[in-house]
Each structure stands twice: as C-alpha cells, then as structure tokens.
Amino acid sequence: MKTPFVTDILKKIAPLIGAELLIEPEYGFVGQVRFQNGKKMLFRGGNFNVNRLGSVEIARDKGYASFFLQTFGYKTPEGQTFFSEKLCQNLVLKRNIDDGFAYAQRLGFPVILKPNNRSQGMLVTKVYNKRDYYRVARQIFKKTSVLIVQRFYGGRDYRVVVLDDEIISAYERIPLLVVGNGQSSIKELLEQKQQLFIKNGRDTVIDVDDFRIKSKLRRQKLSFESVPQKSETVHLLDNANLSTGGDAMDVTQTM
Numbered sequence: 001m002k003t004p005f006v007t008d009i010l011k012k013i014a015p016l017i018g019a020e021l022l023i024e025p026e027y028g029f030v031g032q033v034r035f036q037n038g039k040k041m042l043f044r045g046g047n048f049n050v051n052r053l054g055s056v057e058i059a060r061d062k063g064y065a066s067f068f069l070q071t072f073g074y075k076t077p078e079g080q081t082f083f084s085e086k087l088c089q090n091l092v093l094k095r096n097i098d099d100g101f102a103y104a105q106r107l108g109f110p111v112i113l114k115p116n117n118r119s120q121g122m123l124v125t126k127v128y129n130k131r132d133y134y135r136v137a138r139q140i141f142k143k144t145s146v147l148i149v150q151r152f153y154g155g156r157d158y159r160v161v162v163l164d165d166e167i168i169s170a171y172e173r174i175p176l177l178v179v180g181n182g183q184s185s186i187k188e189l190l191e192q193k194q195q196l197f198i199k200n201g202r203d204t205v206i207d208v209d210d211f212r213i214k215s216k217l218r219r220q221k222l223s224f225e226s227v228p229q230k231s232e233t234v235h236l237l238d239n240a241n242l243s244t245g246g247d248a249m250d251v252t253q254t255m
Contacts, residue, residue: 006046007031022071026093030057030064042068062116062148078107079150081116082137087145097137100149104133107151113137116146121241125212126152132215139211157240158251170252176206176213176237176245180228186217187224190236193245206245212237 007028014021014033023031030044041048044057044064058064063081070076082100083091104111104127113136114124123143125136140147157173178189187208194206207213208224213236217223220234228234240246 006043010043024064024067027091030061030067032068060117060119062114063146077112077150077153079112079148082147082149084141084145097134097141100137100147101130101133104149107149110152112148112150112152113140114148114150115140115144116148117144120243121237121239121246124239124241126238128219135211158255159248160255167252167255169250170255171248171250173240173242174247174249175235175240177233177235178228180230180232180234182230183227185225185227186222186234186236189228189234190224204243204245210237210244212239 007023010021010031010033011023013019018036020034021031022034031042033041033043035041042054042058044054044061047053047057058068066076066079080095080100080103082095082097082103085096088094088096110126110128111133112124113127113133115122123136123140125132127133127136137147157175158170159173160170161168178186178193180189184192190206190208197204197206216236216238217226217234222234226234237244237246242248
C-alpha cells in the first residue's frame with residue numbers, strides 16, 4: 001500500500017509551520033501532529049481530530065493504539081498484526097495467516113488471538129497449538145481483515161478508570177464461570193446464571209454456542225452435561241469481558 005496522500009502533504013507542511021510529525025512507520029496511515037503551542041492532533045487516513053474523530057478511529061484499531069501507547073511510554077502486550085489474503089494483495093508489507101502462526105511459535109504457545117477492530121471480547125481467544133491457531137484465525141477473518149497475535153500474560157484482569165489524573169473507579173474482571181451445586185449440569189448452571197442476569201436487569205446474553213466455551217470445557221475434560229461437585233468452580237472463558245458473561249468486583253477502595 002502506497003503511503004497515503006494526506007501523509008505526504010503533512011510531511012511537507014509540518015516543517016514549514018514548526019510542527020513535529022509522528023507517523024506509524026509500517027504503513028504511514030496514522031500519526032500525530034504536535035504544534036508549537038503544545039497542542040496535539042491525531043489523524044487516521046483522512047480523518048483528523050475534528051470532534052475527536054481521529055482519536056476515536058485510532059482507539060478502535062488495537063494495532064495503531066498499541067503503537068501510540070508504546071511510543072508515549074506505556075507498556076503494552078507484545079504482539080503483531082496479520083492480514084487476510086484479500087487485504088495482503090493491497091499491502092507492501094504482507095503478513096498473512098501463516099506468518100501469524102510462525103510469529104505465535106516464536107512467542108511460544110499459548111498466545112492470544114483477537115480481531116483488530118472489534119470490541120466486547122468478540123472472538124478474543126487463548127490458543128494452545130497449531131490446530132487451535134488456524135481454527136480461530138479463520139473464524140476471525142470471516143468477521144474482519146486484520147487479526148492480532150499477542151503474547152499471553154497470566155494474572156488478574158483489572159480495569160481502572162482515570163479522569164484528569166484521578167482514579168474514579170477500579171474493578172476486577174472475572175471471566176465467565178459457574179459454581180457447582182452437586183446436582184445441576186454445567187448447561188443448567190449456565191441457564192441459572194442467565195436467569196440471574198435477567199433478574200438483576202443485566203442485558204448480557206450468554207452464548208452457549210460459543211466455540212470458545214466448548215473448547216474450554218474439552219480442555220478440562222468436561223461437557224455441558226458434566227455435573228460439578230458442590231462449590232467446584234468451572235471456568236468457561238479466558239477473556240473477562242462483562243459482555244461475554246464475566247463478572248466485576250469493585251476494588252476501588254482496596255486496590
């Protein structure tokens with residue numbers, strides 16, 4: 001893909017007005033203009049920060065967002081973007097599904113696969129081997145043309161909300177799970193959890209057909225018909241998004 005026309009123009013204009021130009025190096029499609037007065041403006045393609053559109057476009061793109069976060073000194077998961085065969089036809093730097101697998105091998109399994117521009121945990125999957133990788137990667141490419149392969153980091157999942165350098169709230173996100181009662185099957189426990197969501201006014205819908213749940217159960221040598229013992233915890237997803245059935249525990253006062 002040729003360097004965008006807009007970026008070419010900015011390269012010429014920036015020195016003339018004393019502005020600094022930061023451009024994402026691989027494709028030259030996104031960047032930031034820093035003016036002499038300290039004001040900053042992000043852009044993506046032809047979308048500039050008019051009503052913050054440039055910032056929104058970049059924030060929705062996990063690959064570009066990671067680039068800027070790293071550039072500004074924040075730690076991000078080690079990862080790389082890879083592209084569908086159709087998109088690769090239009091790119092100078094071609095990284096296809098097979099390149100993604102080679103990269104996953106270098107990182108070392110398990111790794112995380114996710115769509116580059118989706119939200120709410122859609123298709124975010126922890127994969128353990130070659131078979132897992134290609135199955136999930138193909139699922140992602142049915143929905144979008146860019147996937148990300150990231151190193152897996154173990155630990156707890158927290159979300160912290162900050163406004164003007166002040167922590168407003170913080171909570172721990174817990175992936176979808178059920179707790180056995182010694183009588184109900186995992187499928188029945190999921191149905192009970194769904195009813196509890198409805199009772200509490202929560203609009204989350206647990207997708208029992210999600211291939212990730214079935215894979216997680218198989219890895220634990222379980223099925224929907226399995227009956228967990230009383231107080232036994234069965235984890236059903238690796239991602240902790242509330243939209244996929246995860247729970248949140250407020251830790252604002254104890255973090």
